[in-house]
Amino acid sequence: MKLDKRSNVPLYAQLKELLADRMDQGVWQKGQQIPSELALCEELDLSRPTVRQAIAELVSEGRLVIQKGRGTYVSAEPDRIELRGYTAFYFSILSARSISDLPIESIEQIVATPEIERVFQSPAGDPKAQFWKISYLLDMDHSPYADVTVTIPVLMFPDLGPDIKAGKRMVDITANKYAFLPQKAQGSLLVRPSSVDEAKRLELSRGTPVLVHTAKLISRSGGVCEWVNAVLRPDMVDLGLESGRS
Amino acid sequence: MKLDKRSNVPLYAQLKELLADRMDQGVWQKGQQIPSELALCEELDLSRPTVRQAIAELVSEGRLVIQKGRGTYVSAEPDRIELRGYTAFYFSILSARSISDLPIESIEQIVATPEIERVFQSPAGDPKAQFWKISYLLDMDHSPYADVTVTIPVLMFPDLGPDIKAGKRMVDITANKYAFLPQKAQGSLLVRPSSVDEAKRLELSRGTPVLVHTAKLISRSGGVCEWVNAVLRPDMVDLGLESGRS
Numbered sequence: 001m002k003l004d005k006r007s008n009v010p011l012y013a014q015l016k017e018l019l020a021d022r023m024d025q026g027v028w029q030k031g032q033q034i035p036s037e038l039a040l041c042e043e044l045d046l047s048r049p050t051v052r053q054a055i056a057e058l059v060s061e062g063r064l065v066i067q068k069g070r071g072t073y074v075s076a077e078p079d080r081i082e083l084r085g086y087t088a089f090y091f092s093i094l095s096a097r098s099i100s101d102l103p104i105e106s107i108e109q110i111v112a113t114p115e116i117e118r119v120f121q122s123p124a125g126d127p128k129a130q131f132w133k134i135s136y137l138l139d140m141d142h143s144p145y146a147d148v149t150v151t152i153p154v155l156m157f158p159d160l161g162p163d164i165k166a167g168k169r170m171v172d173i174t175a176n177k178y179a180f181l182p183q184k185a186q187g188s189l190l191v192r193p194s195s196v197d198e199a200k201r202l203e204l205s206r207g208t209p210v211l212v213h214t215a216k217l218i219s220r221s222g223g224v225c226e227w228v229n230a231v232l233r234p235d236m237v238d239l240g241l242e243s244g245r246s
Numbered sequence: 247m248k249l250d251k252r253s254n255v256p257l258y259a260q261l262k263e264l265l266a267d268r269m270d271q272g273v274w275q276k277g278q279q280i281p282s283e284l285a286l287c288e289e290l291d292l293s294r295p296t297v298r299q300a301i302a303e304l305v306s307e308g309r310l311v312i313q314k315g316r317g318t319y320v321s322a323e324p325d326r327i328e329l330r331g332y333t334a335f336y337f338s339i340l341s342a343r344s345i346s347d348l349p350i351e352s353i354e355q356i357v358a359t360p361e362i363e364r365v366f367q368s369p370a371g372d373p374k375a376q377f378w379k380i381s382y383l384l385d386m387d388h389s390p391y392a393d394v395t396v397t398i399p400v401l402m403f404p405d406l407g408p409d410i411k412a413g414k415r416m417v418d419i420t421a422n423k424y425a426f427l428p429q430k431a432q433g434s435l436l437v438r439p440s441s442v443d444e445a446k447r448l449e450l451s452r453g454t455p456v457l458v459h460t461a462k463l464i465s466r467s468g469g470v471c472e473w474v475n476a477v478l479r480p481d482m483v484d485l486g487l488e489s490g491r492s
Binding site for chain 1: 307309335360430432437438481
């Protein structure tokens with residue numbers, strides 16, 4: 001793109017787009033230093049205040065970073081954790097090969113809430129249905145990035161809580177449970193503002209958007225065997241998708 | 247939870263969490279009116295300024311909405327477009343059954359940029375490799391929610407541009423192209439701040455986060471046959487995940 005001094009789009013706004021284009025197109029790579037204000041003034045025949053305003057806006061949008069005394073740099077992408085092979089089964093406990101590494105925070109036996117009843121389609125006449133509620137918090141260098149809660153019917157896995165606490169292996173926990181193991185998963189992924197609690201758990205400021213993964217896992221016998229809820233820090237994760245066709 | 251007047255957490259902050267809990271737990275449903283300030287003062291034995299401050303913060307976080315002269319309501323979730331069966335193949339043109347409904351904005355034949363060369367692993371000695379660059383913008387009631395660009399090698403699909411412009415059907419476009427059709431897809435999904443251009447295209451304010459979907463589609467013959475880039479409005483979409491196991 002070229003700057004048009006006769007356009008009614010202000011010059012600083014045109015310059016801003018030109019600079020953004022150079023970053024988008026990789027002319028200036030992430031982490032790289034860009035030319036000085038003076039060099040840009042000369043290259044593009046612009047006044048200093050015009051260049052300064054364009055840069056100031058790109059700094060306020062987080063695309064450029066000024067390092068005091070050194071110069072202006074293209075913002076480096078934050079390091080992200082790649083969640084490889086992300087699918088609707090992700091974060092599930094029953095689908096995990098091993099859970100010995102999972103930083104489990106709590107395992108509680110609870111009575112179905114109205115929401116749990118809806119998900120598991122518990123018969124309305126069974127107000128006392130019991131569920132395991134298991135929470136874990138994944139972190140990277142002590143920064144939490146995924147706050148996960150899974151809900152599993154006690155009826156299907158009566159000893160799950162004590163078994164996990166005793167460090168039993170998944171292969172033993174799931175032995176003879178073939179009919180209750182997940183075969184299909186239906187999920188949803190969306191971005192929404194975090195609740196007060198979620199923000200606190202993920203060390204975000206209030207109301208910051210979070211990525212929310214929810215999935216119902218359906219067993220071979222046809223019922224819902226696990227309900228997975230995960231709240232993710234959007235700036236820390238990169239969901240790796242892989243699909244194949246036969 | 248209960249309010250603790252002797253705690254060193256300010257009362258308004260405790261109240262805020264209590265109100266947030268009621269929303270999270272569905273005691274107050276989305277779109278429902280909550281009790282008046284006065285009613286909350288009486289119920290919880292609190293002063294008016296305490297109640298007012300807790301509500302003001304929840305309003306500023308977007309969890310509550312004040313409707314002038316009517317009362318305070320739990321924010322309704324915005325209507326979202328469910329992208330059913332979301333996978334790494336989503337938004338692809340070569341995998342689409344039909345593209346006659348796609349709101350295609352532009353079809354250009356371009357020379358490989360360094361980025362395109364990297365993705366398609368074009369031999370370095372071929373600086374003139376040509377690609378089709380096709381853009382479309384999906385919208386809901388005239389609000390755009392997905393800005394998609396796909397890149398396809400001209401070498402594999404020499405007539406793609408004219409064929410699409412002529413309204414040729416996908417089944418005819420892909421006839422005899424078996425070896426070049428997508429069989430596998432490897433993608434990535436992440437949230438990052440929007441660029442100036444992306445924000446403009448999706449009618450967002452600058453720097454607002456966007457959901458970015460990127461995928462390489464790999465053909466039966468083994469090469470990359472399509473590169474898909476989609477920028478999504480996080481407040482408008484809900485990605486529907488479905489997975490199965492044999």
